[in-house]
Amino acid sequence: MNYSIVAENLTKKFGDFTAVDSVSFKVEKGEIFGFLGANGAGKSTTIRMLCGLLEPTSGDAVVGGFSIMNEPDKVKQSIGYMSQRFSLYNDLTIEENIEFFGAVYGLKGKLLEKRKKWVLEISNLIGKERTLTGDLPGGIKQRLALGVAVIHKPKILFLDEPTSGVDPISRRNFWDLINRFSDEGTTVLVTTHYLEEAEYCNDIILINAGRLIAEGNPQRLKTEYIDGNAFEIETENPVELMDILKKAKFIIDVSIFGKKIHVITKKQFEKPDELENYCTQNEFKIDRITRIVPTLEDVFIHLLEHGSKNAQQN
Amino acid sequence: MLNRIKAIAVKETRQLLRDVRMMGVIFLFPVFLLVVFGYAINFDVQHIQLSVLDRDNSPESREFINSLLSTDYFDLVTYLKSDREIREFLDRKKAQCIAVIPSNFSNEIYRNEVAKIQFLIDGVDGNTATIIMNYVNAAVASYSNNLNYEFLSSRGIKLSSSVSLEPRFWFNPDLNSTRFLIPGLIGMILIIIAVVTISLSIVREKERGTIEQLNVSSIKIPELLTGKAIPYIVIAFINAGIILAAGYLFFGIEVKGSYLWLLISTLFFLAASIGIGILVSVIADSLQVAFLAGTLISLLPSMLLSGFVFPIESMPYVIRIFSNVTPTKFYIVCLRSILLKGAGIEVFWEQLLYMVIFTVIVVVAASKIYNKKQLKELSS
Numbered sequence: 001m002n003y004s005i006v007a008e009n010l011t012k013k014f015g016d017f018t019a020v021d022s023v024s025f026k027v028e029k030g031e032i033f034g035f036l037g038a039n040g041a042g043k044s045t046t047i048r049m050l051c052g053l054l055e056p057t058s059g060d061a062v063v064g065g066f067s068i069m070n071e072p073d074k075v076k077q078s079i080g081y082m083s084q085r086f087s088l089y090n091d092l093t094i095e096e097n098i099e100f101f102g103a104v105y106g107l108k109g110k111l112l113e114k115r116k117k118w119v120l121e122i123s124n125l126i127g128k129e130r131t132l133t134g135d136l137p138g139g140i141k142q143r144l145a146l147g148v149a150v151i152h153k154p155k156i157l158f159l160d161e162p163t164s165g166v167d168p169i170s171r172r173n174f175w176d177l178i179n180r181f182s183d184e185g186t187t188v189l190v191t192t193h194y195l196e197e198a199e200y201c202n203d204i205i206l207i208n209a210g211r212l213i214a215e216g217n218p219q220r221l222k223t224e225y226i227d228g229n230a231f232e233i234e235t236e237n238p239v240e241l242m243d244i245l246k247k248a249k250f251i252i253d254v255s256i257f258g259k260k261i262h263v264i265t266k267k268q269f270e271k272p273d274e275l276e277n278y279c280t281q282n283e284f285k286i287d288r289i290t291r292i293v294p295t296l297e298d299v300f301i302h303l304l305e306h307g308s309k310n311a312q313q314n
Numbered sequence: 315m316l317n318r319i320k321a322i323a324v325k326e327t328r329q330l331l332r333d334v335r336m337m338g339v340i341f342l343f344p345v346f347l348l349v350v351f352g353y354a355i356n357f358d359v360q361h362i363q364l365s366v367l368d369r370d371n372s373p374e375s376r377e378f379i380n381s382l383l384s385t386d387y388f389d390l391v392t393y394l395k396s397d398r399e400i401r402e403f404l405d406r407k408k409a410q411c412i413a414v415i416p417s418n419f420s421n422e423i424y425r426n427e428v429a430k431i432q433f434l435i436d437g438v439d440g441n442t443a444t445i446i447m448n449y450v451n452a453a454v455a456s457y458s459n460n461l462n463y464e465f466l467s468s469r470g471i472k473l474s475s476s477v478s479l480e481p482r483f484w485f486n487p488d489l490n491s492t493r494f495l496i497p498g499l500i501g502m503i504l505i506i507i508a509v510v511t512i513s514l515s516i517v518r519e520k521e522r523g524t525i526e527q528l529n530v531s532s533i534k535i536p537e538l539l540t541g542k543a544i545p546y547i548v549i550a551f552i553n554a555g556i557i558l559a560a561g562y563l564f565f566g567i568e569v570k571g572s573y574l575w576l577l578i579s580t581l582f583f584l585a586a587s588i589g590i591g592i593l594v595s596v597i598a599d600s601l602q603v604a605f606l607a608g609t610l611i612s613l614l615p616s617m618l619l620s621g622f623v624f625p626i627e628s629m630p631y632v633i634r635i636f637s638n639v640t641p642t643k644f645y646i647v648c649l650r651s652i653l654l655k656g657a658g659i660e661v662f663w664e665q666l667l668y669m670v671i672f673t674v675i676v677v678v679a680a681s682k683i684y685n686k687k688q689l690k691e692l693s694s
């Protein structure tokens with residue numbers, strides 16, 4: 001068995017409300033696994049169950065070889081976790097935070113010293129040991145939090161929205177680090193609501209309102225889940241165009257991206273000309289039209305509006 | 315395990331040392347209470363309104379009255395002329411205490427017989443009445459001591475100097491309210507500091523989300539709590555030391571009994587207080603709530619129900635049962651025995667037992683509520 005995480009029908013209910021609804025997926029050893037979904041989709045709840053912090057209402061998951069239902073304590077020993085809220089102590093210095101969490105994870109003496117140096121190095125904070133953590137800017141704080149989360153070199157790493165609210169450059173650096181861990185064999189499960197970050201992942205799942213609606217690697221998702229062709233149209237008046245296009249029978253999806261419109265048409269509509277004709281027939285002027293490969297965003301909008309393939313079949 | 319407890323204790327200490335506001339509260343609050351209770355609230359009864367019906371009117375009777383008036387404790391209102399006036403003076407509250415000296419007072423003294431004086435005390439305020447009665451008893455005892463001394467020396471018998479005639483000796487030391495208050499004060503300050511600091515420190519982790527990071531490590535809750543308790547226990551001991559030193563400097567109170575038992579009973583008391591702090595932190599979800607609940611739960615019962623100010627013996631039965639909600643009640647008994655009486659463990663071992671039982675009950679309640687809350691969170 002080559003999986004770090006196997007989740008089966010994980011379900012979490014808060015009273016009548018189902019936050020996570022029968023979610024199943026598998027994460028291979030050493031891969032970067034993305035967890036996508038809007039706010040409130042159930043990402044954090046799923047992660048907290050996988051870390052042994054929250055008991056599932058039903059279903060189970062095996063994490064690093066241990067069941068989260070039966071052996072949550074053993075699960076905790078083999079994982080690293082960085083929660084969505086910044087959870088180092090702002091009133092401790094960088095060095096003190098590292099030493100504290102190192103000791104809490106059972107490190108001591110020379111090994112603790114060695115790991116401390118390593119954490120300082122990967123989070124790029126050598127020479128700033130005595131700075132109060134609260135005085136650091138957001139992006140650097142997150143890097144330190146990541147360093148602290150891996151101080152005990154866990155085999156599986158859970159990162160809950162590690163890059164939210166962080167500037168693009170810091171985000172890029174952050175992903176370099178994640179890649180580095182993955183190269184060293186660590187399995188990384190990361191949640192995000194930045195769709196472009198999904199491209200950095202080997203595999204992703206998309207959840208909406210607690211349900212899994214798509215899974216696979218980002219490239220395959222783009223071709224597999226959209227049963228049609230994608231076009232991009234540039235126009236001065238996208239809102240009006242969208243209303244016109246929505247009435248057309250051959251259109252599956254229309255969505256606006258600034259001054260551009262993305263259109264998914266039925267399979268038989270392959271050429272931009274046909275679309276352009278339709279627009280002129282309706283007395284609408286467009287600037288440019290090109291056929292494109294659908295982006296993940298197109299895929300997700302499509303899925304959110306039409307449900308997953310499975311849901312459609314049922 | 316020890317390693318982790320140490321890490322928590324060190325971290326907690328560092329955070330505390332950086333928290334100037336908290337340090338201020340911890341060290342200034344006791345001083346504040348000490349001043350308020352030590353000086354402002356003086357339970358000593360002074361200037362008792364005294365009237366005298368002197369039927370004897372002899373040098374001896376006048377001497378006795380003068381011996382009462384020569385202190386700050388009694389002020390003479392007037393001499394009464396008849397029995398009828400006694401009623402009027404007491405009913406109209408013109409006097410709190412009336413001394414009736416019988417006409418044979420001096421004769422009885424000369425005949426070496428028991429001379430009787432009648433004291434009528436306004437009993438409306440039971441506490442004050444008791445105190446007045448004690449003063450009267452002490453004054454009378456001292457007066458007769460004096461008489462004995464004069465009587466013996468007039469017959470050439472020298473008394474050893476061990477019979478002190480200092481006025482301070484007149485009064486029952488236990489009536490000196492400052493002395494009496496210090497143990498309660500120590501208990502009250504310690505319990506407030508312990509409950510508030512420990513509950514704030516736990517709730518802060520909840521509020522800031524750092525508890526999540528601790529939960530995911532394999533640290534156990536008892537390790538976490540022990541580590542957190544250590545610095546606050548040290549601080550509580552420093553506080554206790556400060557109060558004792560202040561008590562000695564300002565009020566002349568010395569530790570009569572054993573320091574070891576003082577330390578041990580304080581440790582038992584702190585364990586119980588920390589138990590309350592944990593209970594508060596389980597109930598409260600924000601720092602404000604924790605601070606308020608912690609202060610109220612520790613302060614009010616310690617002040618009203620512990621026997622600190624109001625004696626437990628004079629409470630109604632129901633309230634006496636209710637007084638067990640605060641461990642200060644048990645600790646005060648230990649402290650009064652050790653500090654004031656110099657008594658040993660045989661006097662207060664039961665109190666230590668009660669404090670252990672109290673701690674167990676509070677901690678079990680806290681963990682029950684904790685589990686229930688988690689379940690509720692899962693189903694709300």
Ligand SMILES: Nc1ncnc2c1ncn2[C@@H]1O[C@H](COP(=O)(O)OP(=O)(O)O)[C@@H](O)[C@H]1O
Pocket residue numbers: 014019037038039040041042043044045046691692694
């Ligand atoms: N402890 C809880 N009690 C009740 N509802 C909760 C609790 N935790 C999360 N939820 C709800 O579950 C849903 C999923 O939340 P979450 O997993 O945090 O979403 P995400 O991380 O994807 O933004 C939300 O609607 C949230 O309000």
Ligand SMILES: [Mg+2]
Pocket residue numbers: 040043044045084160161
């Ligand atoms: Mg979340």
